Amino acid sequence: MAGVGELDGVRMAGQLLGFYDRQGRQLPWRGERDLYRLWVSEIMLQQTGVATVLSYYPRFLARFPTVESLAGSTEEAVLLAWQGLGYYRRAQHLHRAAQRLVARGGGLPEELEGWLGLPGIGPSTAAAILAIGRDQPHAILDGNVKRVLARLLAFPHPLNSSRAQQVLWSVARQLTPRQRPGDYAQAIMDLGATLCTRSQPDCLRCPWQEHCQAHRLAAVASFPVVVPRPGKPRRRGVAALIFDKNRQLLLCQRPAQGLLAGLWEPPTLAMDDAEMLPLEPQSVAQRIAQRFNLHTTLPQPLPPVQHTFTHFHLTLYPFVCQWLGEEGEGVGNEAGYQTVRWLPRAAWHTLPCATLHRKILRLLEPPTASPENH
DNA sequence: AAGGCGGGGAA
DNA sequence: TTCCCAGCCTT
Numbered sequence: 001m002a003g004v005g006e007l008d009g010v011r012m013a014g015q016l017l018g019f020y021d022r023q024g025r026q027l028p029w030r031g032e033r034d035l036y037r038l039w040v041s042e043i044m045l046q047q048t049g050v051a052t053v054l055s056y057y058p059r060f061l062a063r064f065p066t067v068e069s070l071a072g073s074t075e076e077a078v079l080l081a082w083q084g085l086g087y088y089r090r091a092q093h094l095h096r097a098a099q100r101l102v103a104r105g106g107g108l109p110e111e112l113e114g115w116l117g118l119p120g121i122g123p124s125t126a127a128a129i130l131a132i133g134r135d136q137p138h139a140i141l142d143g144n145v146k147r148v149l150a151r152l153l154a155f156p157h158p159l160n161s162s163r164a165q166q167v168l169w170s171v172a173r174q175l176t177p178r179q180r181p182g183d184y185a186q187a188i189m190d191l192g193a194t195l196c197t198r199s200q201p202d203c204l205r206c207p208w209q210e211h212c213q214a215h216r217l218a219a220v221a222s223f224p225v226v227v228p229r230p231g232k233p234r235r236r237g238v239a240a241l242i243f244d245k246n247r248q249l250l251l252c253q254r255p256a257q258g259l260l261a262g263l264w265e266p267p268t269l270a271m272d273d274a275e276m277l278p279l280e281p282q283s284v285a286q287r288i289a290q291r292f293n294l295h296t297t298l299p300q301p302l303p304p305v306q307h308t309f310t311h312f313h314l315t316l317y318p319f320v321c322q323w324l325g326e327e328g329e330g331v332g333n334e335a336g337y338q339t340v341r342w343l344p345r346a347a348w349h350t351l352p353c354a355t356l357h358r359k360i361l362r363l364l365e366p367p368t369a370s371p372e373n374h
Numbered sequence: 375a376a377g378g379c380g381g382g383g384a385a
Numbered sequence: 386t387t388c389c390c391a392g393c394c395t396t
Contacts, residue, residue, distance in 0.1 A: 045381085046390090047391090048380085048381075048391085049391090052381075052383080071379060085378025086379085086381040087380055087392090089377090089379070093394090109384075120394085122394085124390090124391075143389070160376095186391090193391085198388075199384080259380090260379090308380085310379050311377090355381065
């Protein structure tokens with residue numbers, strides 16, 4: 001690996017900025033000076049690709065145009081605007097941080113220290129907001145930058161150890177110029193996103209080719225070093241689609257902690273073993289009765305829905321049935337749901353749900369006419 | 375230091 | 386399929 005001292009930071013920054021001026025991406029948050037809007041973009045872009053964020057960003061800002069409007073809204077409304085973006089904790093942190101800043105008064109922080117410590121703000125996000133929004137010379141270190149630096153140095157270790165992080169932050173700081181640090185931050189992310197991509201990097205056009213140790217070794221594909229990950233286990237569950245006599249559907253709000261915290265879903269039963277397949281409607285009814293204290297008609301199966309989470313695959317088997325009880329009877333709640341509600345079809349979309357549960361609810365929609373069928 | 379956390383696009 | 390992404394938080 002090349003010594004850090006061999007890097008000519010000033011020359012390299014100039015080359016990268018030249019690349020950025022010629023062929024940087026045009027993105028809605030480019031040139032943004034409003035720290036609130038920039039903050040929203042940075043949070044959305046955590047672990048989420050630009051292509052996905054592009055559709056959410058303007059909608060979210062139209063709904064919550066200022067930090068005050070965000071702070072003054074309910075978490076449910078924020079989650080609804082975030083619905084489908086994933087990592088919902090980001091939205092909850094964003095909301096809480098907005099409330100904290102508004103309560104504190106004085107607007108959005110103009111210095112790094114004011115951002116660090118807010119929920120959802122880590123060192124790279126804080127640096128990005130002030131580098132881009134105020135042209136302060138802070139280094140950033142995200143996935144794109146890590147990949148670029150790993151190749152630049154022919155970095156021979158996996159990137160996520162704390163030692164590797166230390167080294168990469170150090171190099172990132174060393175390369176960050178005093179001139180145009182905001183453009184530089186966006187330029188190095190553009191480089192990683194458009195040329196120094198994970199597969200098939202376009203070294204021919206790279207402004208840093210002459211400095212790149214991986215390229216010199218003709219081994220760009222060998223960096224960054226990756227450790228093989230264990231496969232994801234598959235879990236199964238039953239989604240109980242329970243209607244009452246008024247065609248209202250039972251929906252439940254998940255616990256405030258853990259996976260999909262605070263989002264809504266049809267009551268779901270985890271199935272511990274695949275041995276239970278095929279599922280007998282009788283046993284589904286029995287378990288609904290045990291778990292939620294709801295006696296129902298014989299559940300009818302719908303096609304299973306597949307979904308992949310960060311750490312596991314999930315297959316949900318939806319069953320439709322009708323509640324036989326009377327209004328006023330309580331719904332049991334051993335699943336730890338925060339609250340449960342009966343909702344008419346027109347109200348389903350007013351509650352935030354994860355994509356998985358949108359898929360389930362779509363099974364209950366009448367088939368939509370295809371564009372050809374006028 | 376390690377594990378948890380959604381979803382979608384690319385290959 | 387598998388990998389990874391404008392990371393951060395909790396344990």
